[in-house]
Amino acid sequence: GNSVTQMEGPVTLSEEAFLTINCTYTATGYPSLFWYVQYPGEGLQLLLKATKADDKGSNKGFEATYRKETTSFHLEKGSVQVSDSAVYFCAHMYSSASKIIFGSGTRLSIRP
């Protein structure tokens, strides 16, 4: 069935370090792929998205590329900040269904 697998957390990094959070998915066809971020006590905010193979989504210094051949959508940032501390969710959705399949989430903590 359709699913999303992302790397287990928590991930702890120092400020200005390079970040990678791995995400792979299983799906039939070509879903849209997303990264959502959740800050403490808040709902989910869309961080970035990609709707077709080889698309690169980017926002606030974060990037992820839709890799159909490896069914992956890894999140990267070149230099993290303390304010990036949050839980990150990889997800996919078919436009015809509006049902989002989420990964289990990765908690990211950034040390000053």
Place this chain on the structure above:
Amino acid sequence: KAGVTQTPRYLIKTRGQQVTLSCSPISGHRSVSWYQQTPGQGLQFLFEYFSETQRNKGNFPGRFSGRQFSNSRSEMNVSTLELGDSALYLCASSDRGVNTEAFFGQGTRLTVV
């Protein structure tokens, strides 16, 4: 443009009671989906409503139900509450098919005691 509004933000209920949660989507969005978030199960899809009709349903018992009104506002109802229903309930709105982006509300934190 106003975002997705969920009310109330917090609720405490007793086992066996029922509860109704409300979600007002972004203006113009006709699709509303509901998700349950728990530490153990993560984010799970409950159901989706579009044009007042349930279009998709997740794997939850019949105690969980919903509806959508003509103005696209949606309510979710949980009857005969169990301790395990304690969770953050999130609502998402989208324009379904036109743009695959879904916008989430801040959620309703339900605690069952």
